[in-house]
Amino acid sequence: MSKALSNPKFQWPVVGHKNIAAYLQNSIVKNKVSHAYLFFGPAGIGKTAMAESFVNSLVCRQADHRDGLIPCGLCDCCLQIKNRIHPDVYWLERPTDPKTGRVKKNISIDQVRELKSKLSLRPFLDSYKAAVVTEAQHLSQEAANALLKTLEEPTAKTVLIILTDNFSWIPKTIVSRCQVLKFLPVAQSEITASLVERGAEKLAAAKLAALAYGRPGIAINYFSDPESLQAYQEKIKEFLALTQADLIQRFRFIQSEFGYAETDEIFQTLNIWLKTLRDLALIKTQNQNLVTNISAGSDLEKIANGYSTAKLTNLLRQVALAKKYLAANVSPRLTLENFVLNF
Ligand SMILES: [Zn+2]
Incomplete structure (x- = not known):
């Protein structure tokens, strides 16, 4: 050393x-x-x-x-x-x-x-x-x-x-x-320890560290600004509800939420959707210990039960594709409508 x-x-x-x-x-x-x-x-x-x-x-x-x-x-x-x-x-x-x-x-x-x-x-x-x-x-x-x-x-x-x-x-x-x-992802244990050092309770720190995907800045932000954590969790709830909505409601949601959104904002949302789908796939494949959004556990479980593993895998692929389209300047509305057709 x-x-x-x-x-x-x-x-x-x-x-x-x-x-x-x-x-x-x-x-x-x-x-x-x-x-x-x-x-x-x-x-x-x-x-x-x-x-x-x-x-x-x-x-x-x-x-x-x-x-x-x-x-x-x-x-x-x-x-x-x-x-x-x-x-x-x-x-x-x-x-x-x-x-x-x-x-x-x-x-x-x-x-x-x-x-x-x-x-x-x-x-x-x-x-x-x-x-x-x-x-x-x-x-x-x-x-x-x-x-x-x-x-x-x-x-x-x-x-x-x-x-x-x-x-x-x-x-x-x-x-x-x-x-x-x-810069590679930081170990969850290191992020947890840094939050405890900042005064977080250990279990809460571990939950935030899991949400952060190896990014200490995200975990620290959630800890010091509970409103940002709440906003994040709201987005997850919104997405889970969207997967259960009918097609007209889904299209309305896309229009009201993303009609005037900046591309950066849409990317952030797609990243949240991607992580939520990943959590659903982990639950479906009995890998609960790897789920990042521990707090939403029971909601996730309910929705995961309604999907097959193949369907979730396809949805994960579709989000990645939507990100690719956005990066290539395809219309955000078209891209997102196309994605929510798959639920
Ligand atoms: Zn000095």
Whole structure:
């Protein structure tokens, strides 16, 4: 085990991903920090937390880079990082439309240009400059090209961290200039332990961890924001009811729920449907111990009894197909109507 893994002083406040943390910490210790990193893995898995710890360790005034890497959490730099106002660390995110209050679809080329000019200036605090590009799959085509230019002309002591949950969207030309780090699902036991550390009761923590599919951020969000958990559970109930509704009701539901929905929103819903169908299939095949939505157990059981395994397998296939159609820009309404015909 490397020094970084075995020494508790090196532990960053990230749930799971110890190997990635150790790799990044060693790169700081050995003064081998790369110009660019690409973190990929599903939303909520820990990419942002990892990026935050990494840049915090790079800029903290108290972290001794020869010996230990836990940021002190107390110096000006640490406080600025925490509040996302550090003058040498930039977060590039999709902006919110001031008129509608909704997050815009893309990160624009103007945002990337602004970032590029900021990165070209000397650092304010004589240490690293860093930029974190979140949800890079939402870079517009032109913005991605502009970002590539930034990668092609790296400046000393500048680190660019690109986060994405859709690796296939990132142009190969960008990928080839980055250290690529893949974030795998975190063990359920680790997520449970992290929730208990945050004050959750053990059984409740285990239930939330099961719902999170290896993504600590999702479990932590459900724990700290019970309303989001409730909304999630409502969606599952809604879906289960939909499977029992007649065709006219199903079509009405599609129109009222998704008539004006954004593609991202529809994808999220389809992912919930996919997980619910997976739970139904697990119950049907006597794998109750693997069910993720433990709280909905009895409802799931009732509905699973009404389906054959072959039917559930087909529905799972149909959701995957619906996601494919959506990604290929087929009309969402048509795609969803086509799907609910199969119940
Ligand atoms: Zn500090």
